[in-house]
Amino acid sequence: MILTGPLERTLDTLDSVIRDLPFFSVIIPTYNRRESLCxxxxxxxxxxxxxxxxxxxxxxxxxxxxxxxxxxxxxxxLLIHVLKRxxxxxxxxxxxxxxxxxxxxxxxxxxxxxxRPEWLxxxxxxxxxxxxxxxxxxxxxxxxxxxxxxxxxxxxYVCEYFLLYRSPFSFFTSNNLAVPAQPFQEMGGFDSRFRRxxxxxxxxxxxxxxxxxxxxxxxxxxxxxxxxLGFGSFLRQHFYYGEGAFIFRSILACGxxxxxxxxxxxxxxxxxxxxxRTNQKGRPLRLSLLLVISQLAHLAGFLYAAASQRTSHxxxx
Numbered sequence: 001m002i003l004t005g006p007l008e009r010t011l012d013t014l015d016s017v018i019r020d021l022p023f024f025s026v027i028i029p030t031y032n033r034r035e036s037l038c039x040x041x042x043x044x045x046x047x048x049x050x051x052x053x054x055x056x057x058x059x060x061x062x063x064x065x066x067x068x069x070x071x072x073x074x075x076x077x078l079l080i081h082v083l084k085r086x087x088x089x090x091x092x093x094x095x096x097x098x099x100x101x102x103x104x105x106x107x108x109x110x111x112x113x114x115x116r117p118e119w120l121x122x123x124x125x126x127x128x129x130x131x132x133x134x135x136x137x138x139x140x141x142x143x144x145x146x147x148x149x150x151x152x153x154x155x156x157y158v159c160e161y162f163l164l165y166r167s168p169f170s171f172f173t174s175n176n177l178a179v180p181a182q183p184f185q186e187m188g189g190f191d192s193r194f195r196r197x198x199x200x201x202x203x204x205x206x207x208x209x210x211x212x213x214x215x216x217x218x219x220x221x222x223x224x225x226x227x228x229l230g231f232g233s234f235l236r237q238h239f240y241y242g243e244g245a246f247i248f249r250s251i252l253a254c255g256x257x258x259x260x261x262x263x264x265x266x267x268x269x270x271x272x273x274x275x276x277r278t279n280q281k282g283r284p285l286r287l288s289l290l291l292v293i294s295q296l297a298h299l300a301g302f303l304y305a306a307a308s309q310r311t312s313h314x315x316x317x
Contacts, residue, residue: 022127024054024120025103025181029093030111031061034070036226041070043114045077049121054107055079057097062087091190091200094174098181098189105134106184110175110197114141115223122220123178130180131213133205135159135172136221146283147229150275150290151237157274161267163217169260170215171205176223187211191251198244203251238294242301250309268295 026044030037037058044056056078060067062085071082085096090110098106105127109115123134140152155173163170174190174197187207194200205215229237252258272291275284 021050021053022104022124023102024049024105024107024123024178025097025101026054026056026107026109026120027059027094027097027101028056028109028111029059029061029090029097030063030067031087031090032063032065033111034065034067036112037067038070039114039226040109040111041074041078041080043116045074046117047115047120048117049119049124051078054120055081055102057081057083057101059093059097060084061090061093088192089195089200090174090197091194092192095189095192098184101181103181106179106181108174108177108179109223110225112226112228113138113175113223114226115176115221119221119223122218122222125220126216126218127178129214129216130183132180132216133172133208133213134178134216134218134221136176136178136223137217137219138173138176138223138225141224141226142228145229146286146290147231147234148227150287150294151227151229151234152225153274153278153287154238154271154291154294157271161270163215168209169202169206170209171202172215172217174201174204175225176221177201178218178221183208183211183213193247193251194244196240196244198240199248200244202244203248206248206252234290234294235297238297239301239304242298242303243305244301245298246302246305246309271295 028037028040041056047054058067058071058080060082067082071080074080081100083096083100085093094108105123107120107123119136122136126132126134138152138156140149142148159172187204189204190200191203194203209215249260252260272288275287275291
């Protein structure tokens with residue numbers, strides 16, 4: 001059928017708009033979080049961005065139950081690809097999604113995140129330079145959970161600190177990150193030695209900056225993060241962050257001899273006092289205490305990884 005008149009002009013205009021937009025590949029590793037994944041896909045279906053200008057690649061990282069029943073209802077609204085692998089951690093899952101992606105930019109998102117409608121449009125507005133990583137703003141979506149609140153406050157503080165004061169080690173978190181596809185592949189993606197969600201984003205951003213490329217903050221690309229934590233899972237998370245920090249330091253030391261110095265006392269003082277300055281919801285004293293506990297768990301994870309390395313004759317875990 002040959003279209004003529006206003007409908008033809010409308011379709012031509014729409015096609016032109018899509019051609020002028022970057023095509024994004026949204027990569028989401030998932031592991032046994034079916035309900036969270038459903039909420040994530042619902043948020044993607046509500047984006048203020050043409051559905052023909054992005055794809056979603058869901059990487060099932062060895063989950064116990066199939067996610068097909070979760071994904072199927074969204075196929076008529078989203079271009080979705082489902083990939084499955086044996087469990088290897090979110091970094092290798094993201095690499096698998098990136099290898100299958102068609103986009104100009106790879107956009108990494110976690111399955112417990114629900115991006116706001118303007119998310120991809122905010123990235124698209126500045127996605128011109130193929131030498132820039134774009135990092136959005138991640139906010140806590142569980143203000144009534146003190147552990148989730150404290151954890152997100154810590155991550156935001158650390159990212160801001162490194163962006164301001166430690167530029168060679170600046171980084172954005174991998175749950176709200178847009179990376180040009182070709183340089184990502186040329187650099188080998190995320191390092192597979194990080195088997196947990198802990199410091200793989202720091203290591204990749206470090207390599208990116210060392211290659212002469214840049215990081216760019218995009219505050220309008222907002223992602224609420226609903227990471228449900230209790231006291232035990234809060235401790236485990238920061239213990240794993242400590243392990244990841246040790247692996248990161250070991251990789252740098254083995255690669256080019258770079259040693260990451262311990263942060264000054266002012267870093268820790270600023271972290272612990274941050275709930276009193278940043279208008280955090282909840283009792284600031286309780287959040288401050290949780291930040292102290294997080295650093296003790298981080299230290300325990302770091303020391304455990306160091307001891308494990310010595311036991312395994314100096315190899316990186």
